[in-house]
Amino acid sequence: MEITSTASSYNISTDESALLAIKNRITSDPNNLLLNNWTQATPFCNWYGVTCGTRHTTRVTSLRLLSTALSGTIPKEIGSLSFLVFLEFGNNSFQGDIPQEIGFLRQLRHLSLQFNELTGLIPQSFGSLGRLRLLDLSNNNLVGTIPFSIFNISSLRVIDFNDNQLHGTLPMDICGNLPRVLGLSASSNQLGGELPSLSKCTQAIYISLSRNQFTGKKIELLLWCLLAISLPCVEACDGSCRSMQEVYPRKLVTSQYFKGYIWDGII
Structure with a gap:
């Protein structure tokens, strides 16, 4: 049974209307965080998980519903929160597609949707999030390809696509337009x-690309791995690298030259 709310006779702002649309799409709220708190008896800037700006005092700048056991879908009205900087819905049970309207949130710096049950494609509109610093879509059921435009967001520090069903390729010069990236993960995909x-x-x-279906000659993959060990932590060897055990002695791949390097299926 969906949790519903209706607007009263007074005029509500664009941001409050968007928040009520989110509430209306919640199907389970076992802790009653939204049911009891997200009501028009309380100013919406004081609602649970909501923070408004210090300058624009009626505009939502942060929406954090991390680990609140919520279930439901994310409505397109979320794209109306045009001052939003932080959006955290991680560790819940949100389902359905990620609305492309999130890509309209040009002030967004932190987008965290990990550990949900989201399906469908990564919106192409995400490439327009020019101020984004963190993008975490890990541990969902997303399909399709990763929009290359995401790898052109030069402000990104952390990118995580782990544990989805993504296919396709990655840009050959993956950090060419990501001069500040600190962590990049896309393990356990296709x-x-x-x-x-x-x-x-x-x-x-930190870079993790393991458990995928990358191809290449064994020597090329080995050289890639050797180049990668200059990073403090790299996981890159996928199923193709397992066959290296047949060609290269285990003593080599477990030697000091591979310290800090995780060979999936070998070490």
Whole structure:
């Protein structure tokens, strides 16, 4: 049974209307966080998980509903929260597609939707989030390809696509337009093609591309791995690398040259 709310006779703002649309799409709220708190008896800037700006005092700048056991879908009206900087819906049970309207939130810096049950495609509109610093879509059921435009958002520090059903390829010069990226994860998907170059990932401290379907000659994959060990932590070897155990002695791949390097299926 859906949790519903209706607007009273007074005029409500665009942001409050968007929040009520979110509430209307919640199908389970076991802790009654929204049911009891997101009411017009309380100013919406004081609602649970909602923060408004200090300058624009009636505009929502942060919406954090992390680990609140909520179920439901995300409505397109969320794209009306045009001052939003932080959006955190992680560790819940949100379902359905990610609305493309999130890509209209040009002030957004932190987008966290991990550990839900989201399906469908990653919206192409995400490439317009020019101020984004963190994008976490991990541990969902997303399909399709990763929009290459996301890898052109130069402000990004952390990108996580782990544990979805994504396919297609990655940009060959994956950090070419990501000069500040610190972490990049896309493990446990169905990505293929050649492994990307890490030559411009100079600020990265963590890269994980394991458990995918990357192709290439064994020696090329080995050289890629050797280049990658300059990073503090890299997981890159997928199923193709398992066959290296047949060619290269285990002593080599477990030697000091691979310290901090996780070979999926070998070490």
